[in-house]
Amino acid sequence: MTSPLTRVRDWWRWSSLRTRLSVMTATGIAVGSFAASVFAWQVLAYELRHSIEEQLRGDAAALLAVTDRDGAAAATLPSASDAGLSARILLPDGTVRSPVGLPIALPVTADALRVADGRAAGRFDLVEVDDGIDDDDNYFAYDDDVYLVYTVHTNGGAIQIARDGQFYGRAASSFALFLLLDAVVCAGSGVIVGRMVARTVLAPVDRLTATAVRVARTHNLDEAIAVRSGGEIGQLAQAINDMLAALDAARRSQRLLADDAAHELRTPLTSLRLNIELLIRLDRRGTLQTALDPAARAKLLDDLGVQVVELSTVVAELTDLARGDVATEPTEVVNLADQVVAAVTRARSRVPDVDLVLDLAPVPVPVTGRPAALQRAVLNLLDNAGKWSPPGQPVYVRLGVEGGAAVLEVDDGGPGIDAVDVPRVFDRSYRADAARDLPGSGLGLSIVRRVVDTHGGEVTVHRSDRGGALLRVRLPVASR
Structure with missing residues (x-):
C-alpha cells in the first residue's frame, strides 16, 4: 500500500x-x-x-x-x-x-x-x-x-x-481571530490568483505547444512560431523556429540526396542491366560464342567494367554526401601537404594518362580538419582536372601559404569552364553541356565545396593562363 x-x-x-x-x-x-x-x-x-x-x-x-x-x-x-x-x-x-x-x-x-x-x-x-x-x-x-x-x-x-x-x-484574541480569517481569505485568493498567473504566464507556452502539436500532426516544417515577446519565452520560440528550419533543411537535403541518387544511379544501372541481360540471353540460346565476335565481346566486357567503376564512384560520392557534417572522423591539426601528396598518389593510379605536376611549399602547411575528408576533396579536384585535361597537357598542383591561409591550386589544360556554368559548377549533380558525354556523377565538386565550407574555407573557379580551369581552395592556417 x-x-x-x-x-x-x-x-x-x-x-x-x-x-x-x-x-x-x-x-x-x-x-x-x-x-x-x-x-x-x-x-x-x-x-x-x-x-x-x-x-x-x-x-x-x-x-x-x-x-x-x-x-x-x-x-x-x-x-x-x-x-x-x-x-x-x-x-x-x-x-x-x-x-x-x-x-x-x-x-x-x-x-x-x-x-x-x-x-x-x-x-x-x-x-x-x-x-x-x-x-x-x-x-x-x-x-x-x-x-x-x-x-x-x-x-x-x-x-x-x-x-x-x-x-x-x-x-489579542480578537486580533488573532481576525488574522486567522485574513490568512484563510488570502489562501483562497491565492488559488484564484494562482490560476490567473498560470493562465497569463503559460499563454505563450500554450501557443508554442499548439504549434508543435500542429507541426507534428501535419508534418509542415515551414510553419514558424510568431515571436511576440522577449526573455525566455521569446528565446524558446526562436529556438523552436531554428529547430524547425534545421529539420526542414535536413528533410530537403534528404529529398535532394534521394533525387540525386535516383538520377545518378539510373543511367549506369540501366546500361549495366541491359548489357548483362544481353549476355544472359545469348548464353541461354547457346550463341554466346558465335553471336559476338571476339572484338565485340571484349568491348562489351570493357563496357561492363567501366560501368561497374562508374557505379562504384557514384555510390561512394553519394555516401559522402549522405554523411554530411555528421562524420565521425575526429578533427585534428594536420599538414595539408601530406593530404595533397596522398591524393596525388591515388589520382595517378586513377588517371594514368595525365601527368600530375606537384609543387609544394617548402614548409609544413598546418590546418585544422579531418584528414580523410580533406584528402577526398583534393582527390575530387584532381579527378575533375584529369577528366578535362587533353593528352600531353599536365595538371599543375600547387600548395602554398598566402596571407595566413593555405592556398591549393589545381590547374588543368582543358577548355576551361564557361562563364554561364561558373555559378552552378559546385551544385549537386550539375553537369555542363560539354560534360554530358564524359564519365562522372556531377557530385565531385559539390563534395569539394561541402568539405571546404565545413573547414571554414572557400573554393573558387578561375581561368588559368593556359586557358583551362583553375580551381583555388583557401583554408585557414592552424596555430603551429
Whole structure:
C-alpha cells in the first residue's frame, strides 16, 4: 500500500505545469499571509505589553509620593478609580497592606520580597491567581486569571500595582481571530490568483505547444512560431523556429540526396542491366560464342567494367554526401601537404594518362580538419582536372601559404569552364553541356565545396593562363 506522501509525490510528478504553478502561487501567498499574520500578532502583543507596563509605571509614580512621605508601614493607599487596576503595599516581612475593601488575592513571590527589602530593582511579573507565577515569562498571553504585577521599592517596603489581563487578552484574541480569517481569505485568493498567473504566464507556452502539436500532426516544417515577446519565452520560440528550419533543411537535403541518387544511379544501372541481360540471353540460346565476335565481346566486357567503376564512384560520392557534417572522423591539426601528396598518389593510379605536376611549399602547411575528408576533396579536384585535361597537357598542383591561409591550386589544360556554368559548377549533380558525354556523377565538386565550407574555407573557379580551369581552395592556417 502506497503512503500518502508517495501518492502526493506521484500526483505532483504527473500534474500539468499549469496546476503546479497554481499550487505553488497559492501556497506562497498562503504561507506569506500566515507568516505576516503571526508577525503582526506578535507585534500587537508586544505593544500591548509595553503599553501596560507604561501605564503601571505611571500609576505607581503617583503612589510613591505617599509611601515615601509616610513610610510603607503607615501609608494609606487610595482606592483605584480603574476597575481593572489594583494596588497594595508589600512589607519586607511579606505582610501585604491593601486599600480598604479592595484586597487582591495574588501570591507574594520571592522576587517581590527581594524588591521590598531593597535587594532588587523594580520588576514586572505575570502572576496567575490559581497557578502561581508563570515561569515561562509569557508576556504575550493574558486571560481573566492572569495579572501583570509591577513591584517597585519605596520607603520601608514596596508598592505593587496589578492589572488584570481580561481586556488585553480579549483584544489579542480578537486580533488573532481576525488574522486567522485574513490568512484563510488570502489562501483562497491565492488559488484564484494562482490560476490567473498560470493562465497569463503559460499563454505563450500554450501557443508554442499548439504549434508543435500542429507541426507534428501535419508534418509542415515551414510553419514558424510568431515571436511576440522577449526573455525566455521569446528565446524558446526562436529556438523552436531554428529547430524547425534545421529539420526542414535536413528533410530537403534528404529529398535532394534521394533525387540525386535516383538520377545518378539510373543511367549506369540501366546500361549495366541491359548489357548483362544481353549476355544472359545469348548464353541461354547457346550463341554466346558465335553471336559476338571476339572484338565485340571484349568491348562489351570493357563496357561492363567501366560501368561497374562508374557505379562504384557514384555510390561512394553519394555516401559522402549522405554523411554530411555528421562524420565521425575526429578533427585534428594536420599538414595539408601530406593530404595533397596522398591524393596525388591515388589520382595517378586513377588517371594514368595525365601527368600530375606537384609543387609544394617548402614548409609544413598546418590546418585544422579531418584528414580523410580533406584528402577526398583534393582527390575530387584532381579527378575533375584529369577528366578535362587533353593528352600531353599536365595538371599543375600547387600548395602554398598566402596571407595566413593555405592556398591549393589545381590547374588543368582543358577548355576551361564557361562563364554561364561558373555559378552552378559546385551544385549537386550539375553537369555542363560539354560534360554530358564524359564519365562522372556531377557530385565531385559539390563534395569539394561541402568539405571546404565545413573547414571554414572557400573554393573558387578561375581561368588559368593556359586557358583551362583553375580551381583555388583557401583554408585557414592552424596555430603551429
